[in-house]
Amino acid sequence: MTTSIIGFPRIGENRELKYATEKYWKDEISAEQLQETAKELRLKHWNLVKDAGIDEIPSNDFSFFDNTLDTACLFNIIPEDVKELGLSELDQYFALARGYHGPKGDFKALPMKKWYNTNYHYLVPQFFKDTKIELNAHKIIDGFLEAKDARITTRPVIVGPFTLLSISEFHDTKADLLYDQLVDTYKVLFDQLEQAGAEWIQLDEPELVKDVTGDKYQLFKKIYKELLKDHPKIKILLQTYFGDVRDVYEDLINLPVQAIGLGFHEGRKTAELVKSHFPDDKILFAGVVNGKNIWRNHYEQTINLLKSLQVKNLVISTSCSLLHVPYTVKNELFAPEIKNHFAFAEEKLTELTELQAILDGAGSEALRRNQALFAKPRVQENPAVKQRVEALNEDSFVRHPDLEERAKIQKAEFDLPLLPTTTIGSFPQTREVRRTRAQFRKHEITQEQYDDFIASHIDEWLKWQEDIGLDVLVHGEFERNDMVEYFGQNLDGYLFSKNGWVQSYGTRGVKPPIIWGDVARNQPITVKWSTYAQSQTDKIVKGMLTGPVTILNWSFPREDISQRESTIQIALAIQDEVLDLEKNGIKIIQIDEAALREKLPLRKSDWYSEYLDWAIPAFRLVHSQVQPETQIHTHMCYSEFTDIIPAIQNMDADVISFEASRSNLEILDALQQEHFKLQVGPGVYDIHSPRIPSVEEIKNTIHKILQKVPEQKVWINPDCGLKTRGVEEAKASVENLTKAAQEVREEAKEKL
Template sequence: MTTTIIGFPRIGENRELKFNTEKYWRNEISETELLDFAKDLRLKHWQLIKQAGIDEIPSNDFSFFDTTLDTAYLFNIIPDAAQKLDLSKLDRYFALARGYQGEKGDLKALPMKKWYNTNYHYLVPQFTKTTDIKLNDDKIFNEYQEAKNAGIQTRPVIVGPFTLLSLSEFHDVTTNDFVDKLVKVYQEVFEKLSDQGASWIQLDEPELVKDVTGDKKSLFENIYQRLLQNKSNLKVLVQTYFGDVRDVYQDLINLNIEGIGLDFHEGRKTTQLVQSGFPDDKILFAGVVNGKNIWRNHYQKTIDLINSLPVKNLVISTSCSLLHVPFTIENETFTPEIKQHFAFAKEKLSELSDLQAILDGKTDLIAKNQQLFDQQRVQPNESVRKRVASLTADSFIRHPSLKERATIQKQEFQLPLLPTTTIGSFPQTKAVKKIRAQFRHQEISQNEYDEFIANHIKEWLDWQEKIGIDVLVHGEFERNDMVEYFGQNLDGYLFSKNGWVQSYGTRGVKPPIIWGDVARNKPITVKWSKFAQSQTDKIVKGMLTGPVTILNWSFPREDISIKDSTIQIALAIQDEVLDLEKNGIKIIQIDEAALREKLPLRKTDWYSEYLDWAIPAFRLVHSKVQPTTQIHTHMCYSEFTDIIPAIQNMDADVISFEASRSNLEILDALQKENFQLQVGPGVYDIHSPRIPSVEEIKTTIHKILQKVPQEKVWINPDCGLKTRGIKEAKASVENLTTAAKEVREELLIHDRN
């Protein structure tokens, strides 16, 4: 019996990777200094994992930005435009991730999407007719050698070929055009690692937990039949996570591989599949410690599960990579009574070692662990429970109909054709962050804090009016994070001090923890929304985060269902919506950026397990507003094309969504489904520092108008602007506004003629 993990947080205990990478981007440190720092960080993490008693340690799970991008870069799956940039390997890599605009050229960043059902984002590889697959980088080999030189034998990790092809985009080519070359280059990796002395390689294949039938199953079988013909003496672990492998279980256990990694947390049928039979000549890497949530493992339940498996060779593992949880609980200031319930990444290493010790006979560890689960952790909020119980079917329905509301709102607002707006937030400068920190630490008074925020809001309102934006926002300068801010103002939440989790690149989030029943006991956003509206005759949107996103971007409870938690949150946000309406806020945006994140990966489970309650939860939030109140929502960086009917069923009036990085592909789905809501497809990518030109944005707008009726189109960026600098944010939005005005005039001239 041995232990392992699938991957480890690469950002560092105190987000060291983020800060050093951003220093490099600002030219404050050299490339050599960044690379040396990363090497030291990797060694520190390997040593930590080894000292925790983990037997088998992964390598190449480190990344400066994203491991899918790393894999594409390794195999030279790099667009021609990036190949032509006269940049170092590292800078070309960052250009693919962030875009590039400078004297050496202009490059848009690769599309970015959510990594399955998580808040992590991956960069989408692009295959074209000129894609020349070959080994292009030494990262996986260098990192294996680094660990070996330090006396640590590791198992190199790489995105598997089936998942890599499944997540990629193909332009004028097909998947089958690249199978042979991709298999060959993976075999080159096998050979090279074998020559270095590696014993194992881990191929991450989360795509196998989705619906794998028909052509997809044939592709999987074709790839692995060829791939395993030459393993170069390496033992192969096919690692899955985020679900079960019911469609390919028999295929997996019959493959010429040595290890199979399965998720026993999100894999609803995993236990049943293994109990149906598992070959004695293979090793089961059993993901029994939850890699996505922060609650302590219930040892007795886990031991009972392990003992129920008819498996001869077993490795105890995490259900997925630990990059989805914070680094360690050690740096937190929770009371011991609270802290004992949590296990972050470092603590999960200890849990794996404990489970191994229990199976080796040290059963006294069970008793102490059991005490956590025998006590009542939190008192229920009876008023919240009664309110949820009193809901009826009509509680989730808004009247009158969408079509009737559209007529009423058109008359009410008198907005021009192609109205312009932004998604909500403006740059969170050092000054803004500093003033919030000073107020939080009681270094300044409430009046001093309020004066700063008020002046900032007025400054940005004046700028928006000056450039001619039609519907304004107040900028959200009082908010640290779109979920944490609300959690801090709701009962039932706890907050870590250093619980950062990587979202994409150097961008981290600090998910709050749902500790108990959720309720709102005072207004949250009314003060600053009301103030902003008082400063202008134009409409200023109220900005809220929706209940599904608040749930999905928090660490949820495990003692009640996520459905019940979400309905509690929805009622709290409903109270906020009605207070905003009472205070004169006529347009309210309720962001559901994370709607898709807990969507089951199998389409057959979408409605029965998620959408049948997630969509009504959103409707509950706005079901009581007046028809003159316009409800907006926003979604970003997920694949929404296949859930358009569900999105329409949210019954918002306007939806804005990320579209620029995905080449507006969602528009075809909207057109196909006869989408009725007004829409604001993002006309430029805010996650890249490059500034789009007026002509570029006009071209995008014209593409939108080919798919969506002009009277239903809003013009906006694809996401909030909090992560951008002031100069680039203002230049981009000014170009957006100019482009919208020019296209609007063109349309009016066309109509007059």
């Protein structure tokens, strides 16, 4: 019996990688200094995992930005116009991730999408007809040798070929035309790793937990038949996660690989499949420690599961990479009776070794402590919340009148121009804003001083929005640290970590709150600053809220009640806020559901029965009681929405804005095909890149939108909030957006 993990957080215990990388972007440190920080972190993490007693340790799970981007660079899947910039290898890498605008040329960043059902984002590899797949293996080999020099034997990790081809985009070419080149290059990589001394390689194939049928199934069969035809000398762990492999299980266990990794938390049928048959000549890497949530493992249940599998060769592992949880509980200030319930990445290493000890007959004390922990009830229920949930009926989730009737009422109410302009909500959170918020939190300044500071920022940005001619304004959210954490801090039932950062993309981290008990709202959360902003201008100011599904999905949820029940509790709390905003004169209310898609089951057959059947009604519950004159907006970003358009329409909002710039406006075709009725605001430029789009570029994007969507239904906005951008680039970009919309408006008038 041995232990392993699939991957470890790379951002560092105190986000050292984030700070070093951002300093490099600002030319404050050299490339050599950045590489040295990265090396120090890798060695620290490998030694931490080794010292915890983990037997089999991965390498190449480290990345400066994203592992999928690393894999694209490994195989030279790099657009030619980026190569022609003549940048260093590191700067070329960051140009792919962030975009590039400089003396050597101009390049938009690669598209960004959610990594399966997580809040992590990956960069989408781009294949073109002139893509020539070649190996550039120094990163993966250097990492292995770096660990070897430190007397640590590792298992290099790489995205597998089936997943790589499945998540990539193809321009003037197809996946089945490239798989020969790609498979041959993987084989060369195997040889080079074997020559470097590696005994194992981990091929991550999460795509196998989705629906793998038809052409997709044939592609999988074809890839692995060719890849393993010559029986590589290096041993292969074929690793899956985020679900079960019911479509390909028999094929997997018959492949000539030495080990298969399967997840038991989200894999509903995994235990059933393994119990039916698992070959004695293969090793099962059993993902029984949850890599996506922060609660302690229930040892007794896990031990009973592992024993029931009756597998001859077993490795106890995590259900997925630990990059989806914070680094360690050690730095948190929770009371012991609370802290004992949590296991972050470092603590999950201990859980693995304690489970191993229990199975080996040497962990009786660890088992006793764990049994005592689970013997006591953790959560005290709120009877009022329970009664309110039970009182809901079918009409609680329906808004009256219908969408088309509301649209007529709202058009008369607002009298907005053609192609109304707005932003998504947040404005840049400068160092001064963050410092002042921290001073208030630490009681270093008074409530009056803090309020004066926030009010002055709102005033400044309202005036700027009026000056440039935006039609619907926002207050900027300067009082908010995070779109979920801010609400959680004002709701009963939540806990907050001090340093529980999790990577979302690149250097962007989030600190998910923890749902500890029943959720309720006891006082208004956003009314104060929304109504203040509205009192300072004659233009409409949107109220800005986060929706219940996103609040749940971007929190660490409870495991003692269903996610549906938790979401309904949150929806009722946000409904109270919506009605208070409306009562205080806020006429447009945006309820963001950025993470709606995030927990969508990976198999389409489960979409409605296991998720959308409660997630969509939960959103409707939030706004079902507002008046017809109140316009409800929602916003979604960086996920694939084209296949859930009917569900989005069923949310019954009045306006939806969404990311479209990085995905080349592909969603517009789906909207057109589904006869989408809601007004839409496809993002006209990518806010996650520092480059400033020109007026002409945005005009061209607007014209493309108007080819697919009637102009009466189009809003003009960026594709996400501007919180992470600098002040100058944010203002310049939005000014260009406003000018572009005004010029297209004038063009439309001239045609009339």
